Amino acid sequence: VIDTVPGDGDTVARMTVPAPGRANVRMRRRRFGADTRRAAILLSLPSGGLLLFFVVPVVLVAMHSVGALTLLPSDRFLTLERWRDFFGSIYLGTFVKSLRISLTVSILCVALAYPTAYFLAVVAGRRRYNLLLLTLAPFLTGFLLRILAWRVLLNPQGVITSALREFGPLAADDSIPWLFNSQFAVHLVLAYVWVPFVCLPIFVVLEGLDAHQLEAASDLGAGRWRAFWLITFPQSLPGVIAGFLFVFIPTIGEYITPLLVGGPNSFMFGNAIQGAYLQGFDWQFGSVLGVFLIAVVGVITAVFGRYLSVGTVAE
Amino acid sequence: VNAAVSRAGRRGLWSWFVALMVFLYAPIVVLVIFSFNARDTVSFPWEGFTLRWYRTFIANPTLLRAVATSLHIAAMTSVVTVVLAVPAAIALARCRFRGKAAIRGLLLAPLVIPLIVFAISLQILARAIGIEPSRYSVLIGHVVIALPFALLTLVPRLDRIGRSLEEAGQDLGAGPFATFVHVTLPLLMPAIVSSAVIAFTISFDEVVIASFVAGADTTLPLYLFSQLRTPRALPQIVAVAVLVLALSTAAVLGSEVLRRRSARAIP
Numbered sequence: 001v002i003d004t005v006p007g008d009g010d011t012v013a014r015m016t017v018p019a020p021g022r023a024n025v026r027m028r029r030r031r032f033g034a035d036t037r038r039a040a041i042l043l044s045l046p047s048g049g050l051l052l053f054f055v056v057p058v059v060l061v062a063m064h065s066v067g068a069l070t071l072l073p074s075d076r077f078l079t080l081e082r083w084r085d086f087f088g089s090i091y092l093g094t095f096v097k098s099l100r101i102s103l104t105v106s107i108l109c110v111a112l113a114y115p116t117a118y119f120l121a122v123v124a125g126r127r128r129y130n131l132l133l134l135t136l137a138p139f140l141t142g143f144l145l146r147i148l149a150w151r152v153l154l155n156p157q158g159v160i161t162s163a164l165r166e167f168g169p170l171a172a173d174d175s176i177p178w179l180f181n182s183q184f185a186v187h188l189v190l191a192y193v194w195v196p197f198v199c200l201p202i203f204v205v206l207e208g209l210d211a212h213q214l215e216a217a218s219d220l221g222a223g224r225w226r227a228f229w230l231i232t233f234p235q236s237l238p239g240v241i242a243g244f245l246f247v248f249i250p251t252i253g254e255y256i257t258p259l260l261v262g263g264p265n266s267f268m269f270g271n272a273i274q275g276a277y278l279q280g281f282d283w284q285f286g287s288v289l290g291v292f293l294i295a296v297v298g299v300i301t302a303v304f305g306r307y308l309s310v311g312t313v314a315e
Numbered sequence: 316v317n318a319a320v321s322r323a324g325r326r327g328l329w330s331w332f333v334a335l336m337v338f339l340y341a342p343i344v345v346l347v348i349f350s351f352n353a354r355d356t357v358s359f360p361w362e363g364f365t366l367r368w369y370r371t372f373i374a375n376p377t378l379l380r381a382v383a384t385s386l387h388i389a390a391m392t393s394v395v396t397v398v399l400a401v402p403a404a405i406a407l408a409r410c411r412f413r414g415k416a417a418i419r420g421l422l423l424a425p426l427v428i429p430l431i432v433f434a435i436s437l438q439i440l441a442r443a444i445g446i447e448p449s450r451y452s453v454l455i456g457h458v459v460i461a462l463p464f465a466l467l468t469l470v471p472r473l474d475r476i477g478r479s480l481e482e483a484g485q486d487l488g489a490g491p492f493a494t495f496v497h498v499t500l501p502l503l504m505p506a507i508v509s510s511a512v513i514a515f516t517i518s519f520d521e522v523v524i525a526s527f528v529a530g531a532d533t534t535l536p537l538y539l540f541s542q543l544r545t546p547r548a549l550p551q552i553v554a555v556a557v558l559v560l561a562l563s564t565a566a567v568l569g570s571e572v573l574r575r576r577s578a579r580a581i582p
Contacts, residue, residue, distance in 0.1 A: 035409075035410040035411045035412055036410070036411075036412040036413070038406070038410055039406040039410035039412040039415075040412075041402075042402035042403060042405055042406035042410070043402070043403055043406045043418060045399055045402070046399040046400070046402065046403040046422060046462065047403075047418055047421060047422065049399060049458070049459075050421055050422060050424075050425070050459065050462070051421075053437070053440070053455050053456075053458075053459055054421075054424065054425060054428075054433070054459050055421070056440060057433070057436030057437050057439060057440040058428070058432075058433075058436050060436060060439045060440055060443060061432065061435065061436045061439060064439065069439075069443075112335060115328060115331045115332075116331065116332055116335050118328065119328040119329065119331060119332045120332075122319045122320055122328075123320060123325050123328050123329065124332075129575075131332070133568075133571060134336065135335075135336070135339070137564060137567060137568070138339050138340070138343065140513075140516065140563075140567045141516065141560055141563040141564050141567055142516075142520050142556070142559060142560050142563055143520050144520050144522050144536050144539065144540075145520070145556045145559060145560055146342065146343070148539065148543075148552070148556055149342040149343060149345070149346045149556070150342060151543065152345075152346060152349070152357050152549065152553060153342055153345060157356050157358055157546065158357065158358055159345055159349060159357065159358055159359065161358075162356075162358035162359040162360075163358075163359050165359070166359040166360055167359075192338070192339070192342070195335070195338075195339070196339065211319065214319050224319070224320065224321060224324070227319075228319075232319075249427050250429070250430075252429065253429025253430065253431050253432065255431055255523075256522060256523065260543065270429065270431045273431050273432065273435065274431060277435050277438075277527075283435075283439070286435060287435075287439075290429075290431075290432040290435055290436070291432075293429050293431075293432055294428065294429065294432055297427055297428070297429060298427075301427045308426075
């Protein structure tokens with residue numbers, strides 16, 4: 001689905017076979033057979049493992065969702081009823097809310113990351129890789145811990161509120177309601193967590209652009225803004241889309257951040273799934289929600305999958 | 316004359332970058348500072364410097380056990396991931412075969428699955444085939460989600476190394492295995508180290524899968540999660556968080572330095 005791995009070596013293989021003579025064709029065929037055998041050996045364990053521990057479990061969830069498998073006696077056998085229930089339920093509203101939050105966060109991340117990536121690719125010069133590492137380092141260390149840091153900052157007994165009480169305008173028992181357990185907090189923390197990662201694909205694309213095009217544009221009389229909008233920006237769109245998806249896909253299913261800083265009013269679709277399983281023990285309905293989420297992400301990946309390759313160029 | 320940015324533009328972009336770095340690092344800096352605050356809650360006013368929170372968590376056996384569990388799972392995850400990813404990467408980078416796109420899609424698919432759904436699927440599977448929830452079921456889940464990241468590190472590196480050195484080795488009489496051990500493996504080593512580090516950090520920090528299939532084996536993220544409801548435990552948690560952040564940053568930077576140094580060695 002995702003064409004993430006650039007250059008699969010086919011080109012090299014083709015280059016070693018210069019002319020389409022009959023001997024060469026035979027050689028190529030033999031080589032193809034040997035390759036297939038070798039690949040089968042090399043891939044048997046990883047693919048087998050993923051089939052058993054990734055594909056099979058997802059299939060099991062799908063079976064639960066239509067009652068082909070059941071957990072409780074109250075679960076209904078072989079029915080689409082729970083799917084119908086879902087499409088008429090408040091959970092669809094929760095999904096739409098999740099979608100809105102993810103969309104806002106993804107756009108916010110791209111908006112914050114684009115100038116940063118542009119800075120790194122165009123202005124930073126020889127320090128660019130060190131500064132890129134500085135940008136990415138928070139992302140590479142501790143997802144949970146960084147959400148936790150914000151909980152420490154934002155909660156009503158936390159650093160920000162207590163600082164405002166000590167040095168600022170807030171009275172001793174006052175607090176700012178929208179700061180914690182709010183949708184604001186969810187947006188802020190999600191954007192904080194994902195911004196560094198979005199810089200990567202945009203940086204990779206911008207760095208690969210040909211600077212001569214801009215010189216040509218300048219020679220032809222285009223100003224810098226005009227040249228940016230007509231030349232740089234359109235060509236950087238694959239990176240922008242990749243960065244957008246890097247945030248959008250994982251955040252639709254998010255449930256840790258709403259749990260830690262969002263509070264019940266900001267619960268997202270992932271929280272609904274978790275609730276169905278852990279609190280309601282309603283695996284059947286939880287599976288309906290889960291399969292729906294996979295389907296949504298699957299469609300997005302299928303449509304935009306080719307853009308996901310960009311970020312990996314940076315090794 | 317720079318055709319891309321004006322001088323004012325450069326200044327603007329510099330300030331943008333600095334502002335973003337402040338946004339990214341300020342919470343972490345605050346966390347570090349307040350881990351030394353003698354106050355019982357993580358807040359103002361400052362009541363003096365103390366190492367008490369670091370001492371209390373070192374004396375907390377439940378917490379230490381959680382750290383040990385997480386280290387164990389993360390270490391196993393990084394070994395198993397590398398053992399599975401290296402052959403898979405070689406097949407993807409060096410072999411031509413039918414169905415390659417499908418296999419590649421399968422191996423990378425865990426990148427896009429919502430973790431919460433994968434976690435419940437794993438729980439259902441464990442129930443269906445009778446695996447007790449434990450650190451080993453967590454291990455399975457962590458390997459699945461770490462594998463694509465390892466492949467995305469290894470395959471581009473194999474592409475960059477190219478085949479010429481391997482072919483030279485074979486022309487000089489080395490068999491496929493000897494070629495792998497003496498030619499490919501040393502050149503691939505930095506990427507292997509990177510993937511091991513990535514797998515380790517993914518596992519060490521992971522809470523979603525663990526919360527569904529860890530059973531009685533409480534990992535560090537699970538422990539931190541369970542303690543968040545108790546305000547009195549917060550200063551200790553902050554101290555742990557600071558230590559873990561420091562160590563994982565060191566690991567990531569270390570592997571990056573190693574990778575860069577060896578990237579220059581490729582012709």
